[in-house]
Amino acid sequence: xxxxxxxxxxxxxxxxxxxxxxxxxxxxxxxxxxxxxxxxxxxxxxxxxxxxxxxxxxxxxxxxxxxxxxxxxxxxxxxxxxxxxxxxxxxxxxxxxxxxxxxxxxxxxxxxxxxxxxxxxxxxxxxxxxxxxxxxxxxxxxxxxxxxxxxxxxxxxxxxxxxxxxxxxxxxxxxxxxxxxxxxxxxxxxxxxxxxxxxxxxxxxxxxxxxxxxxxxxxxxxxxxxxxxxxxxxxxxxxxxxxxxxxxxxxxxxxxxxxxxxxxxxxxxxxxxxxxxxxxxxxxxxxxxxxxxxxxxxxxxxxxxxxxxxxxxxxxxxxxxxxxxxxxxxxxxxxxxxxxxxxxxxxxxxxxxxxxxxxxxxxxxxxxxxxxxxxxxxxxxxxxxxxxxxxxxxxxxxxxxxxxxxxxxxxxxxxxxxxxxxxxxxxxxxxxxxxxxxxxxxxxxxxxxxxxxxxxxxxxxxxxxxxxx
Amino acid sequence: xxxxxxxxxxxxxxxxxxxxxxxxxxxxxxxxxxxxxxxxxxxxxxxxxxxxxxxxxxxxxxxxxxxxxxxxxxxxxxxxxxxxxxxxxxxxxxxxxxxxxxxxxxxxxxxxxxxxxxxxxxxxxxxxxxxxxxxxxxxxxxxxxxxxxxxxxxxxxxxxxxxxxxxxxxxxxxxxxxxxxxxxxxxxxxxxxxxxxxxxxxxxxxxxxxxxxxxxxxxxxxxxxxxxxxxxxxxxxxxxxxxxxxxxxxxxxxxxxxxxxxxxxxxxxxxxxxxxxxxxxxxxxxxxxxxxxxxxxxxxxxxxxxxxxxxxxxxxxxxxxxxxxxxxxxxxxxxxxxxxxxxxxxxxxxxxxxxxxxxxxxxxxxxxxxxxxxxxxxxxxxxxxxxxxxxxxxxxxxxxxxxxxxxxxxxxxxxxxxxxxxxxxxxxxxxxxxxxxxxxxxxxxxxxxxxxxxxxxxxxxxxxxxxxx
Numbered sequence: 001x002x003x004x005x006x007x008x009x010x011x012x013x014x015x016x017x018x019x020x021x022x023x024x025x026x027x028x029x030x031x032x033x034x035x036x037x038x039x040x041x042x043x044x045x046x047x048x049x050x051x052x053x054x055x056x057x058x059x060x061x062x063x064x065x066x067x068x069x070x071x072x073x074x075x076x077x078x079x080x081x082x083x084x085x086x087x088x089x090x091x092x093x094x095x096x097x098x099x100x101x102x103x104x105x106x107x108x109x110x111x112x113x114x115x116x117x118x119x120x121x122x123x124x125x126x127x128x129x130x131x132x133x134x135x136x137x138x139x140x141x142x143x144x145x146x147x148x149x150x151x152x153x154x155x156x157x158x159x160x161x162x163x164x165x166x167x168x169x170x171x172x173x174x175x176x177x178x179x180x181x182x183x184x185x186x187x188x189x190x191x192x193x194x195x196x197x198x199x200x201x202x203x204x205x206x207x208x209x210x211x212x213x214x215x216x217x218x219x220x221x222x223x224x225x226x227x228x229x230x231x232x233x234x235x236x237x238x239x240x241x242x243x244x245x246x247x248x249x250x251x252x253x254x255x256x257x258x259x260x261x262x263x264x265x266x267x268x269x270x271x272x273x274x275x276x277x278x279x280x281x282x283x284x285x286x287x288x289x290x291x292x293x294x295x296x297x298x299x300x301x302x303x304x305x306x307x308x309x310x311x312x313x314x315x316x317x318x319x320x321x322x323x324x325x326x327x328x329x330x331x332x333x334x335x336x337x338x339x340x341x342x343x344x345x346x347x348x349x350x351x352x353x354x355x356x357x358x359x360x361x362x363x364x365x366x367x368x369x370x371x372x373x374x375x376x377x378x379x380x381x382x383x384x385x386x387x388x389x390x391x392x393x394x395x396x397x398x399x400x401x402x403x404x405x406x407x408x409x410x411x412x413x414x415x416x417x418x419x420x421x422x423x424x425x426x427x428x429x430x431x432x433x434x435x436x437x438x439x440x441x442x443x444x445x446x447x448x449x450x451x452x453x454x455x456x457x458x459x460x461x462x463x464x465x466x467x468x469x
Numbered sequence: 470x471x472x473x474x475x476x477x478x479x480x481x482x483x484x485x486x487x488x489x490x491x492x493x494x495x496x497x498x499x500x501x502x503x504x505x506x507x508x509x510x511x512x513x514x515x516x517x518x519x520x521x522x523x524x525x526x527x528x529x530x531x532x533x534x535x536x537x538x539x540x541x542x543x544x545x546x547x548x549x550x551x552x553x554x555x556x557x558x559x560x561x562x563x564x565x566x567x568x569x570x571x572x573x574x575x576x577x578x579x580x581x582x583x584x585x586x587x588x589x590x591x592x593x594x595x596x597x598x599x600x601x602x603x604x605x606x607x608x609x610x611x612x613x614x615x616x617x618x619x620x621x622x623x624x625x626x627x628x629x630x631x632x633x634x635x636x637x638x639x640x641x642x643x644x645x646x647x648x649x650x651x652x653x654x655x656x657x658x659x660x661x662x663x664x665x666x667x668x669x670x671x672x673x674x675x676x677x678x679x680x681x682x683x684x685x686x687x688x689x690x691x692x693x694x695x696x697x698x699x700x701x702x703x704x705x706x707x708x709x710x711x712x713x714x715x716x717x718x719x720x721x722x723x724x725x726x727x728x729x730x731x732x733x734x735x736x737x738x739x740x741x742x743x744x745x746x747x748x749x750x751x752x753x754x755x756x757x758x759x760x761x762x763x764x765x766x767x768x769x770x771x772x773x774x775x776x777x778x779x780x781x782x783x784x785x786x787x788x789x790x791x792x793x794x795x796x797x798x799x800x801x802x803x804x805x806x807x808x809x810x811x812x813x814x815x816x817x818x819x820x821x822x823x824x825x826x827x828x829x830x831x832x833x834x835x836x837x838x839x840x841x842x843x844x845x846x847x848x849x850x851x852x853x854x855x856x857x858x859x860x861x862x863x864x865x866x867x868x869x870x871x872x873x874x875x876x877x878x879x880x881x882x883x884x885x886x887x888x889x890x891x892x893x894x895x896x897x898x899x900x901x902x903x904x905x906x907x908x909x910x911x912x913x914x915x916x917x918x919x920x921x922x923x924x925x926x927x928x929x930x931x932x933x934x935x936x937x938x
Contacts, residue, residue, distance in 0.1 A: 104708065104823030105854070127712070151655050157716075160655060163632065176914045186620050186629060186819045186855045186895035188668055189903075190911055190937060191919045195664035199657055216715040239573065243596070246685040246758035247626075247716035289715035290767075298759075350655045354573030385574070386655045426655035434658075442659055445645045449926070450660045456921040468659060 001041035001086060005062060009042060009088055012054045017045040017094065028069060028089050029080065036077035036432065039085035040067070047094045049169060049177055049208040055090055056206065057175025060460040064088055067464055068202035070113065070144030073136035075348070076431030078148065078201045078467050087465075092143045095208060098122055106214040107166060107183045112143025112207050119212065128214040131158035131250075135332055143207045149199035151427030153331075156383040157250040157287070158215060160427065162198045167211035170197050173204075173458040183211050196453065201429050202464040204457045220292025222299040223251070223285040223324045226306070226315035227278035231357035234282050237311045238353065238383060241284060241302055248298065251285035252383035253331050254356070258392070259377045262337040263330055270333060273316045273326075282382070283331045285324075334379045334388075341375070341392045343399035345406050349417040350386040350426035359387070359420055366412040367391055371405050386426040389413055414441075430468045438468065470510035470555060474531060478511060478557055481523045486514040486563065497538060497558050498549065505546035505901065508554035509536070516563045518638060518646055518677040524559055525675065526644025529929040533557055536933055537671035539582065539613030542605035544817075545900030547617065547670045547936050561612045564677060570595055575683040576635060576652045581612025581676050588681065597683040600627035600719075604801055612676045618668035620896030622800075625852040626719040626756070627684060629896065631667045636680035639666050642673075642927040652680050665922065670898050671933040673926045689761025691768040692720070692754040692793045695775070695784035696747035700826035703751050706780045707822065707852060710753060710771055717767065720754035721852030722800050723825070727861070728846045731806040732799055739802060742785045742795075751851070752800050754793075803848045803857075810844070810861045812868035814875050818886040819855040819895035828856070828889055835881040836860055840874050855895040858882055883910075899937045907937065 010018040019025045025043045030036075041064075046052045059066045065087040069079040081087035092113035099109040103126050110119060116137040123130040132145060134152035144150075146168070150161045158164065167182030180193060197204055228234045234254055241249050257279050263270045286302075288295035299317060306312035318324035338344045351359050360378060367374050373394035380387040391409065393402035414424045418441065430438050439447060447469070454461075454469055479487040488494045494512045499505075510533075515521045528535045534556040538548045550556035561582035568578040572595050579588060585606040592599040601614060603621035613619075615637070619630045627633065636651030649662060666673055697703045703723055710718050726748050732739045755771075757764035768786060775781035787793035807813045820828050829847060836843050842863035849856040860878065862871035883893045887910065899907050908916060916938070923930075923938055 102821055102823065104704070105821035106711075107821070149657050149661075151657075155655065159632075162661070163628075172914070172918075176917075178914050178918065179912055180915060182892075183821050183890055184819045184892050184895070185853045186624065186850075187892040188618050188620075188894045188896055188898045189892055190668075190899065190907060190915070191673075191922055192618075192631070192664045192668050193915060193918055195661045199659075199661050204660075216712050218715065235573070242575075243685050244688075244758055246687065246756075248758060287715075289713055289717060350653045352571055352574035352576070352652050354571065381655075384654045421652055423651075423653050423656040423658055425657045426653070427657055429657045430659065438659060443648055445641070445647050446649060446659065446662060448645075449641075449647065449662055452925040453660055453922065456925045457918070 006041055008058060009044060009055060012051050013044045013046050017047060019043040028072065028091065031077060031080050032073065036080040038081035039083050040081050040087050040089045041085060043089040043091055045091045045094045049171060052090060052171040052206050052208050053175050053177050055088070056171050056173050059088065059462045060173050060175065063460060064462060065465050066090055066462050068092065068206045070141030071115065071136065071139040073140040074144060074148060074431060075428045076433040078429055078431030078464065079144065082466055090206060092141055099209065101126055102183065103128065105183055108212045108214055109181060109209065110142055110212060111209045113141050116140045116142055116145055123214050124217065127217050129217045130212060130214055132161055132164055135335060142210060146198050146207055146210055147200065147202050148429040151381065151384065151386060153251055153253065153381065155381060156252055157247050162195060164213045165194065165198060165210050166213055168194050168197055168207055169209035170205040171208050173460060173463055181209060181211050201431060201468050203454060203468050204463060216289060218287035219290055220288045220295040221285055221324070222292065222295040222317065223283065223327050224299055224303055224315055224317040225273055225327045225330065226282045226284060226303065227274055227313045228280045228282055228311065229313050231280060231360050233311050234280055234382060235354065235357055237282060237306050240305060244302060245286055245298060248286050248288060250287045251283060253283040253380065254382035254387070255281045255283065255331065255334065255379040256377055258375055259334045259379050260330065262341055262377065263333045266337045266340045267333040270330060274314050278313050283327060338377060338390060338392055343393040343402040345391045345403065345409050347389040347410065347413050348426050348428045349389055349413065349422055349424060350384065351417055351420040351422035353382065353385040355420040355422070356382055356385060356387065359416055362416045363389055363413050366416060367409055370408045370412065371402065432467055435468060475511055477527060478513060478524060481520050481527070482513050482515050486516060488512040497541065497560065500546060500549050501542065505549040507550035508552050509550050509556050509558045510554060512558040512560055514560045514563045518640060521559060521640040521675050521677050522644050522646050524557070525640050525642050528557065528931045529642050529644065532929060533931060534934050535559055535931050537561065537675045539610030540584065540605065540608040542609040543613060543617060543900060544897045545902040547898055547900030547933065548613065551935055559675060561610055567591055568678065571652065572597065574652055577681045577683055578650060578678065579611055579681060580678045582610050585609045585611055585614055592683050593686065596686050598686045599681060599683055601630055601633055604804060611679060615667050615676055615679055616669065616671050617898040620850065620853065620855060622720055622722065622850065624850060625721055626716050631664060633682045634663065634667060634679050635682055637663050637666055637676055638678035639674040640677050642929060642932055650678060650680050670900060670937050672923060672937050673932060685758060687756035688759055689757045689764040690754055691761065691764040691786065692752065692796050693768055693772055693784055693786040694742055694796045694799065695751045695753060695772065696743060696782040697749045697751055697780065698782050700749060700829050702780050703749055703851060704823065704826055706751060706775050709774060713771060714755055714767060717755050717757060719756045720752060722752040722849065723851035723856070724750045724752065724800065724803065724848040725846055727844055728803045728848050729799065731810055731846065732802045735806045735809045736802040739799060743783050747782050752796060807846060807859060807861055812862040812871040814860045814872065814878050816858040816879065816882050817895050817897045818858055818882065818891055818893060819853065820886055820889040820891035822851065822854040824889040825851055825854060825856065828885055831885045832858055832882050835885060836878055839877045839881065840871065901936055904937060
């Protein structure tokens with residue numbers, strides 16, 4: 001990029017909020033697992049929506065590619081520019097104010113750069129719950145959560161990011177600002193623009209602020225770690241729990257034994273709460289608006305029923321908050337504990353929940369046919385039909401030798417998900433990772449409509465090029 | 470329309486499924502309150518999605534206006550053509566199959582013409598709940614419910630129509646069919662096309678089928694009809710109920726005394742369940758996944774707290790299913806019971822729920838300043854911040870003399886809603902009724918984005934012209 005153009009961009013945010021030196025921009029050019037790296041002409045950190053809009057206006061006029069970036073925790077490379085070095089990264093780090101909290105209306109208005117955990121804590125301080133919850137919540141920003149329509153462990157009862165947003169403020173590629181900070185639950189006045197920007201991964205504009213939906217804070221929670229003989233038994237137990245507890249069932253996570261082995265082996269302080277090993281585990285949590293005792297009584301009854309009917313093989317109900325957190329730790333460490341085991345091929349699939357057992361059976365067999373000693377380590381949000389079907393390398397292999405089989409394993413796994421009317425990206429998005437595959441899984445009609453929207457909103461094609469479409 | 474063109478349209482569905490004679494098409498040209506009437510060249514009743522698509526293709530090629538119509542229960546004239554007689558009405562009456570029910574996945578796939586009540590009954594037969602519920606449910610069709618993003622009495626706990634739909638099949642103006650019958654709760658693969666068609670009121674395409682989200686059927690429900698001294702007291706009680714009961718609070722409706730007077734006076738079998746008159750009433754319902762006794766115990770506790778703190782003035786908790794239904798009858802008859810009282814000026818506003826008392830106070834005073842003896846009869850979904858702020862004519866006036874004051878009253882009421890960051894159309898949509906007002910309440914940026922979408926999807930401008938935009 002020529003210096004005079006770069007300087008025009010920098011002048012919008014001021015020297016203090018622009019980075020061009022290699023050392024300064026390096027952290028923005030690399031995804032945390034080093035799976036995607038890129039280059040950029042500058043990183044700009046605007047402090048106001050008007051500055052974001054001015055950047056996009058200049059970018060449209062000069063054909064400059066723009067890559068929006070929040071907490072840089074995305075898993076599909078959506079926040080990383082290509083290697084050309086032509087792009088400007090627009091970081092939302094400084095758009096970090098909570099603008100308003102309406103306790104009666106159950107809304108919080110936040111800027112895009114507020115960290116998810118900060119939002120959870122602010123809601124909690126007002127006796128409310130913001131239920132979006134995911135492993136990266138300590139650094140992920142809400143703008144990125146909305147742009148990727150994040151899922152996480154709260155989606156079973158409360159929905160995904162899309163379901164937790166009422167309104168948006170968006171800087172458009174034209175340099176205009178869409179002020180649609182709607183705080184109303186019901187507002188039928190024209191097309192739903194909000195849901196176009198949610199999940200668009202920064203290809204239509206930059207979300208600069210959002211109105212979030214808050215929920216009543218549960219008065220009590222109860223959690224259990226339960227062993228089941230098979231995914232079929234887990235499904236049976238899910239049916240019972242869902243049907244009996246309805247919206248009180250706030251977590252239903254499935255984990256394979258392999259993941260518990262890895263976690264106990266590698267994570268400090270983690271231990272298997274049961275005396276013997278079982279092939280599958282469920283982490284279940286109930287919430288009650290009444291009391292912790294009420295949640296606990298409901299969970300006890302559910303678990304007793306599960307034992308009585310032979311659905312459950314073993315299990316432990318958390319007796320204290322500390323024990324509840326240690327059960328959660330087993331689940332949350334699942335991703336990190338795979339790292340010491342070498343190469344891992346990861347998938348983020350969803351299928352109708354009734355198809356989970358068949359998917360697991362078929363995927364395990366397909367993987368074994370390609371790499372016989374590969375170690376599937378599936379876990380995830382079974383209640384949403386969403387599994388992270390990850391596969392660790394065979395013991396003793398070279399990491400690279402295993403990762404090269406991604407070209408065979410991933411298409412096989414995705415084909416099985418699709419055969420069950422499933423998705424190849426349940427909650428992580430498309431980014432650059434799955435862009436080529438999108439053309440295979442969406443119909444030409446859907447792709448054509450998406451391209452028409454892209455052209456209508458971003459005629460200069462500056463917004464996050466090379467991502468999604 | 471020339472006969473040969475009309476005949477080409479008729480040939481797509483067959484003579485037996487096309488109406489052109491005045492008598493046959495008359496019911497499709499008139500909204501049920503006779504507020505909007507129009508003319509049409511023909512009414513076509515396609516029996517398959519491919520026929521709908523073929524109609525739209527021919528319409529695009531020949532510039533023929535298309536007006537989609539479901540159960541013809543809309544309240545803003547969206548389903549009624551203009552007076553030119555150039556339009557073809559496409560009725561979804563024959564697209565009336567339930568295609569599939571997935572009990573584990575909590576989904577039902579239905580065609581656009583299935584009547585809402587039929588869907589509720591089918592869900593119930595499978596021990597599931599489809600919570601969309603509204604007065605016209607005996608004839609309203611799901612295609613129209615989705616196209617207008619209908620609200621109703623179930624929205625407090627379960628959301629509006631948008632929140633109850635996972636996927637769509639849509640016939641596009643180009644004659645293509647978008648097959649996006651997604652059954653997955655999590656599926657982040659590209660732009661959210663579904664939510665563009667939901668609420669677009671048939672201006673972007675015709676929804677031909679949908680995947681609906683089912684919920685667990687509550688094991689028990691408990692309802693109460695409670696008198697409160699003021700909207701402020703109703704708000705206090707709402708806060709208590711929401712905070713204590715969370716998602717178990719499935720109904721929170723507010724009614725003014727005037728509406729109870731009208732209902733008792735005009736509706737067969739309706740009676741005031743309380744011994745004396747109070748200015749305001751709340752209809753509250755709790756649902757429990759456990760049992761009816763559990764719901765009842767929770768409601769009793771909540772009501773006792775309300776009495777203990779002086780929030781409630783009087784009330785009755787339903788002792789039987791028959792009594793529960795008679796309490797609901799008071800609420801559901803609220804619209805119809807206004808008809809014998811003469812002219813009524815109606816509004817469908819929403820504001821943040823904490824602004825409901827101020828809105829009511831200010832709106833009553835604004836109306837009194839215009840027509841001193843007018844009789845406000847507000848009622849509606851207070852928990853959603855959504856009120857039907859209807860005003861009956863003064864006793865003894867000519868209906869027409871009152872209705873002519875709409876030009877003064879409606880702008881005054883809408884201005885008050887907007888001053889509270891509210892909406893002029895909470896759940897009924899824009900249609901032809903509020904089309905001119907849309908330009909006042911949406912920003913030029915939002916309107917421009919909507920027009921770009923409209924042009925990108927419907928370049929020939931055939932879809933429901935004169936509605937929304």
